[in-house]
Amino acid sequence: xxxxxxxxxxxxxxxxxxxxxxxxxxxxxxxEPKDWMPQGYRKTxxxxxxxxxxxxxxxxxxxxxxxxxxxxxxxxxxxxxKVQDEAGHGLYLYCAAETLGVxxxxxxxxxxxxxxxxxxIFNYPTLNWADxxxxxxxxxxxxxxxxxxxxxxxxxxxxxxxIRICKEESFHQRQGYDAIRKMAEGTPEQKxxxxxxxxxxxxxxxxxxxxxxxxxxxxxxxxxxKIKINTNDELRQKxxxxxxxxxxxxxxxxxxxxxxxxxxxxxxxxxxPDWSEFFDVIKGNGPCNVDRLAARNxxxxxxxxxxxxxxxxxxxxxxGNLAAE
Amino acid sequence: MSVSVxxxxxxxxxxxxxxxxxxxxxxxxxxxxHAPVLxxxxxxxxxxxxxxxxxxxxxxxAGEIEGGKSADDLAFLRDAWDFRNVLLVEVPxxxxxxxxxxxxxxxxxxxxxxxxxxxxxxxxxxxxxxxxSKEVAYHLERSGDTVVGLGDGTEESHTxxxxxxxxxxxxxxxxxxxxxxxxxxxxAGIAPNPIDLREEYDALVERxxxxxxxxxxxxxxxxxxxxDGRMHTEHLGHLLTQMQWxxxxxxxxxx
Numbered sequence: 001x002x003x004x005x006x007x008x009x010x011x012x013x014x015x016x017x018x019x020x021x022x023x024x025x026x027x028x029x030x031x032e033p034k035d036w037m038p039q040g041y042r043k044t045x046x047x048x049x050x051x052x053x054x055x056x057x058x059x060x061x062x063x064x065x066x067x068x069x070x071x072x073x074x075x076x077x078x079x080x081x082k083v084q085d086e087a088g089h090g091l092y093l094y095c096a097a098e099t100l101g102v103x104x105x106x107x108x109x110x111x112x113x114x115x116x117x118x119x120x121i122f123n124y125p126t127l128n129w130a131d132x133x134x135x136x137x138x139x140x141x142x143x144x145x146x147x148x149x150x151x152x153x154x155x156x157x158x159x160x161x162x163i164r165i166c167k168e169e170s171f172h173q174r175q176g177y178d179a180i181r182k183m184a185e186g187t188p189e190q191k192x193x194x195x196x197x198x199x200x201x202x203x204x205x206x207x208x209x210x211x212x213x214x215x216x217x218x219x220x221x222x223x224x225x226k227i228k229i230n231t232n233d234e235l236r237q238k239x240x241x242x243x244x245x246x247x248x249x250x251x252x253x254x255x256x257x258x259x260x261x262x263x264x265x266x267x268x269x270x271x272x273p274d275w276s277e278f279f280d281v282i283k284g285n286g287p288c289n290v291d292r293l294a295a296r297n298x299x300x301x302x303x304x305x306x307x308x309x310x311x312x313x314x315x316x317x318x319x320g321n322l323a324a325e
Numbered sequence: 326m327s328v329s330v331x332x333x334x335x336x337x338x339x340x341x342x343x344x345x346x347x348x349x350x351x352x353x354x355x356x357x358x359h360a361p362v363l364x365x366x367x368x369x370x371x372x373x374x375x376x377x378x379x380x381x382x383x384x385x386x387a388g389e390i391e392g393g394k395s396a397d398d399l400a401f402l403r404d405a406w407d408f409r410n411v412l413l414v415e416v417p418x419x420x421x422x423x424x425x426x427x428x429x430x431x432x433x434x435x436x437x438x439x440x441x442x443x444x445x446x447x448x449x450x451x452x453x454x455x456x457x458s459k460e461v462a463y464h465l466e467r468s469g470d471t472v473v474g475l476g477d478g479t480e481e482s483h484t485x486x487x488x489x490x491x492x493x494x495x496x497x498x499x500x501x502x503x504x505x506x507x508x509x510x511x512x513a514g515i516a517p518n519p520i521d522l523r524e525e526y527d528a529l530v531e532r533x534x535x536x537x538x539x540x541x542x543x544x545x546x547x548x549x550x551x552x553d554g555r556m557h558t559e560h561l562g563h564l565l566t567q568m569q570w571x572x573x574x575x576x577x578x579x580x
Contacts, residue, residue, distance in 0.1 A: 057358075060366065064357030071571040071580035073347075073384075073398045076354070077377045083357055084370035091363055104363075129580070179580075185576050212386055295359065303361020304423050306475065309482025313474040 013038045024215040025226050033099035041225055045155055046100050048227065049117070054111045055092035056086045058292050063135060071129060078175055078220035079132060085168045092164065096157040112297050118276065123286030124204050130183045130190070134197035136176015138205040138243065144169050145239045146209065149229035151266035177246065184250040191251075198252045203273040209236040211275055240268050330513035335364060335447075336390050337409060337506045338516060340399070341552050343383030344410035347400055348561070349431060350376030352418055361421055372428070375460040382453045401572035405561045412551040413496035415561045419489065422475055422482070426489035431469035434500045436465045437522050440449055446514030469533045476537025483538065488538055498547020501526070506553075555567050 018038055022043055024031065031037055060083050066296040067083065070076035094104040126132060145170065150162045180197065184192040209232040213219040222228035240259075247254050256271045281289065354373040360366040380394050388394035413431060418424045439461055442454035475482040502522045511518045534541055550556030571580070 057363065060358030064359075067354045067357050068567050069570055071401070071578075073377055073381050073400055074397075075580055077374055077381070080354060080357075080370050080374040080377065084367055084374065087363055087366045087370065091367070094363070182580060186580075187575065189575055190578055193489025197411060265385065299359040299361065302359075303365075305479070305481045305485065306361035306365075307473045310471075310477075312482070313478040316477065 006216075013040075020280075022224065025224075027156045029314065030159060031154050032156045036238050040088045040221070041227070042100055044222060044227055045158065046097055046102050046287070049093055049097040049158055050107045050110070051117055052114060052121070053090045053097060053107065055122065056090035056120040057111075058083070058122045058296060059086055061292055061295055062122055062124070062288075063132060064127050065246070066129060066132050068131070070132075075132075075179065078179075080173050082136070082175065089161075089168070090248040092161040096155075096161045099157045108300065112293070112300055114293065118281070119208065120281045120286060121204050121208050123288045125287055125318075126201065127200070128196060130180055130197035131192035131201070132184060133176050133178075133180030133194070133202040136172050137180055138176075138198075138201045138248070139208070140169050140173045140176060141243060142208040142239050143207045144173060145235045145242075149235075152226070152229060181250055184252055185192060192207035194250070195252055198247065199255045203277075204257050204268075206236055206239070206273045207275075207278045207281075209233075209239070211278070237267055240270050244268050329513060330509050332390050334506050334509035334513075335515065336387055338381050338510045339387035339390065340407075340409040341395075341411075343380050343399070344408050345414050345431070345435075346376040346383060347380040347383070348408070348410045348564065349414035349428075350374075350380060351564060352414065353424070353428070355418055356424065365421070369424075372464055372467075373475065375457075375464065377455045379453070379460070382456070386449055386453070397572075401569045405557050406554050407552070408557065408561060408565075409554055410551050411496070411499045412548050412558055412560075413493065413499065415551065415558055415564060416493070416496065417560055420453060420485060422485040423489040423492065425468055425471045426486060427476070427493055428464065429472045429533070430467050430493055430497055430530070431500075432461060432465040433526055433533075436461045437525050437529070437570055439523070441517040444517060450515055463508070472533060472539075473537045476534070476539045486537065487539055490534070491542055494542045495544070495546050495548050499549045499552060500544060502547070502549055502552065504553055 017036060021031075021036065021038060021041075024035075031041075063079060063083050063086075067076060067079050094107060097107060098104060100269055107116065113120065121142075126135065144166065147166050151159055151166055153159045153162065163242055180194050183194040211232065213232045219231065221230060223231075244254065244259065259268060259270045261267075262269045280286070284290070331386045350373045353369055353376065356366070356369045357373075358366065360369055384399045385397035388396055388399055392397075413427060418427075435545065436458065439454045439458035443451055443458060445451040445454065451471065472486065476486040477483070501549060503519050507516075510516045531541065551558075571578075
């Protein structure tokens with residue numbers, strides 16, 4: 001569902017090889033797993049792809065929270081299909097990360113013990129049914145802004161995973177918009193749910209692009225490596241410009257009194273989110289951080305006997321086949 | 326249709342099929358995000374999705390027959406006593422082993438039943454069965470493989486799977502119970518007599534459970550009361566409380 005950009009790692013590599021590597025990137029030649037790459041490039045990608053994969057996995061929880069309460073069979077089916085797609089995205093992304101020399105189990109352990117992050121947006125709760133629409137429309141909408149450029153990212157497996165993921169995400173966004181539209185056009189109680197979802201998800205969605213990075217040295221390196229294509233501010237502006245007319249169409253109020261069209265810039269002016277809240281959530285103090293991580297840890301711990309059992313059976317079968325040969 | 330059958334008997338039959346898939350689909354969907362491994366999250370969501378899709382077909386047809394009702398009306402606006410699913414599908418998930426054992430015991434019946442329904446005298450029933458049977462063939466393959474893998478895995482996984490089988494076995498017999506509704510449906514050529522599926526079922530289940538190194542309990546005692554609505558478990562009410570909440574709290578709203 002979401003790629004949150006990470007800061008690039010420092011490199012300490014042979015300058016000649018680095019120059020050659022940079023020349024390939026500048027010529028838009030994809031880097032493949034067996035090619036030489038700077039340590040910093042590898043580490044940055046592992047963190048970014050791993051974090052993206054973790055986000056898909058943890059992202060199942062806020063949406064799964066409503067699967068058993070979906071109001072119609074069709075909505076339940078759509079939500080199930082969406083969550084299934086997201087688990088599938090997690091799978092391709094872990095595979096892409098594995099090509100860089102880190103196993104899925106290692107990445108999972110780093111998620112579970114808090115060494116790796118997932119997108120902070122999933123530390124917010126889904127409190128009413130319209131939240132499921134808002135997650136599709138706003139959260140997936142913001143994610144797509146980040147991910148569409150990543151289809152052109154320099155690392156081949158990541159770029160290819162992103163092409164497939166983006167197709168499905170666009171579909172999710174349309175479904176989310178359709179779900180919230182139905183409510184915005186519905187009974188007064190449904191409109192209230194839709195507005196409530198808008199109020200709670202607007203600023204966290206803007207935070208998904210990360211703080212302003214105009215001056216960031218790390219971002220400059222990631223952009224040179226084409227791991228990152230646009231600045232956070234460019235993408236955030238694009239998201240606001242796209243979303244405001246959609247909200248107007250729905251008759252929902254964006255919770256920002258200073259939001260207005262700026263004729264001169266050709267863009268909407270808008271208020272920055274509360275960045276102290278953003279850093280608090282990253283530190284682990286969001287409304288759901290503890291519960292989300294506890295749920296993932298519980299699933300992993302409770303499932304140990306299953307993984308062990310299936311592995312033991314596979315080994316027995318293999319031994320049996322060898323003996324029969 | 327070769328022999329006419331009362332709408333009521335046909336309706337009861339359709340509710341039995343659709344309520345099984347609805348309630349089991351709901352139970353399986355409870356796993357979302359909590360499975361032991363990512364592939365299982367995907368597979369469980371996929372199974373739940375298939376079952377909900379089948380529910381839309383079975384309850385959609387039931388609603389038509391009842392006259393102007395939708396599948397959603399039937400799923401979200403009936404109380405527990407009107408549900409016609411077997412008790413097996415409403416028991417709580419328990420651990421992953423119990424969930425997969427329940428799935429296997431149901432899939433085995435479901436695949437045999439759908440195979441027979443493909444030649445139903447009612448074309449609408451035959452069409453739903455044809456579509457569903459492809460999905461269920463895959464469900465059975467997967468749940469059967471998992472039951473074998475865990476039964477014949479480690480000592481712990483073996484013990485857990487045997488416990489799951491012991492707990493669930495008394496709920497198996499209800500899938501083969503017959504009553505007056507069945508007699509009418511059988512006479513009209515719509516569906517087989519449930520008891521006639523038992524031999525094939527026992528052979529299939531025994532083959533898989535033997536590979537899984539598990540022991541089938543000797544007792545043939547069967548808990549009943551779901552498929553005729555006489556007496557559900559205490560669990561169904563809680564499931565409906567959750568599933569039906571939005572429709573009940575905001576009557577008439579469109580979602």
